[in-house]
Amino acid sequence: MAPVPAPEPFELLETVEAVDARKLRFERNRIKLPMGVEGTFGIIRHPGASLAVPITDDGQVVLLRQYRFAVQARLLEFPAGTLEEGEDPLDSMKRELGEEAGYSAERWDALGPMLPCPGYSDEVIHCFLARQLTPLENPPAGDDDEDLEVLLMSPQELDAQLASGNEWLDGKSITAWFRAKQLLGL
Known part of the structure; x- marks a missing residue:
């Protein structure tokens, strides 16, 4: 079985918003992806x-x-x-x-x-x-x-x-x- 993929580097430009909720955290980040594209992406941070x-x-x-x-x-x-x-x-x-x-x-x-x-x-x-x-x-x-x-x-x-x-x-x-x-x- 394949392991969890290794992270590829990205550049965090700015965390626009972060909201903590029960065991979760929602973030909206401006990032630069590994291929050079910049954008704003939402992510739910979860402890696993x-x-x-x-x-x-x-x-x-x-x-x-x-x-x-x-x-x-x-x-x-x-x-x-x-x-x-x-x-x-x-x-x-x-x-x-x-x-x-x-x-x-x-x-x-x-x-x-x-x-x-x-x-x-x-x-x-x-x-x-x-x-x-x-x-x-x-x-x-x-x-x-x-x-x-x-x-x-x-x-x-x-x-x-x-x-x-x-x-x-x-x-x-x-x-x-x-x-x-x-x-x-x-």
Whole structure:
């Protein structure tokens, strides 16, 4: 799997505007691109995230149905979370798997990083396959503002949902599922 592309140099001419929001920062910058073109570009600065495709011992896929304000809908997603400052992506994912789905995992395989929206964000999501799951008796409390439901589906049911379009999966989950299926030989 290819690593995240190495940055190419650009010249920052001016930060026109910067707005801090919950774990994000929006910037409008005047820059000179590597090929010499100048322009104003918006970018969302993101601390990064991690995501897990959890698979139970009997082959069920653990998913979340989560309300997302930006699209005002409930989406199917894999457990994921924003990295805290200096946090290791795998440590973050272990915490999020417990908080969001109520599981711990013994086996972790890297599925590689992904860039979900490189046209306007520097976010990198580190994807993992989580196996040998154990349900937690007393899962740690998650974020107060998360509205989610834990679901179990067979891989065939998940593929059928994707094919039908009856349930929406977000892009990061679709990418991670595709990568996990390759590793699992599905």
